[in-house]
Amino acid sequence: MPFGKRILFYLLLHKAIFLMAKSNDVTLKEALKQMLNSSRMKSGLYKTKIEHLWKEKMGTTIAQSTSDIRIYKNKLYLTINSAPIKNELNYSKAKIIKMINQHLQEDFLEDVIIR
Numbered sequence: 001m002p003f004g005k006r007i008l009f010y011l012l013l014h015k016a017i018f019l020m021a022k023s024n025d026v027t028l029k030e031a032l033k034q035m036l037n038s039s040r041m042k043s044g045l046y047k048t049k050i051e052h053l054w055k056e057k058m059g060t061t062i063a064q065s066t067s068d069i070r071i072y073k074n075k076l077y078l079t080i081n082s083a084p085i086k087n088e089l090n091y092s093k094a095k096i097i098k099m100i101n102q103h104l105q106e107d108f109l110e111d112v113i114i115r
Helices: 003-022 028-038 041-058 060-065 083-091 093-104
Strands: 066-072 075-080 111-114
Touching: 003 028, 003 041, 028 041, 041 060, 041 066, 041 093, 060 066, 060 083, 075 083, 075 093, 083 093, 083 111, 093 111
Parallel strands: 075 111
Antiparallel strands: 066 075
């Protein structure tokens, strides 16, 4: 685990334990979920999940042609280097949104913008 992600994990864990101490009837999972929903860390966490999912589900050809993945205001911005793959992904936007939202177990993504 990279150093920055390790620090972020420990900060999240510390804040979750603090939230649990304030209210004894909250589980660790619920406290972490409340903290993520109340902060801007959610999109960063989802970005990491989407990057791993992208490589896993889309295959090596598409993953290698993808030079950048960004999330801004619930929109997924993909930078694709290959014109044919870019064209194919433009036809599959709804399928991509559905697949990612199912994996995240939340309707987080609203649109996919392919550049």
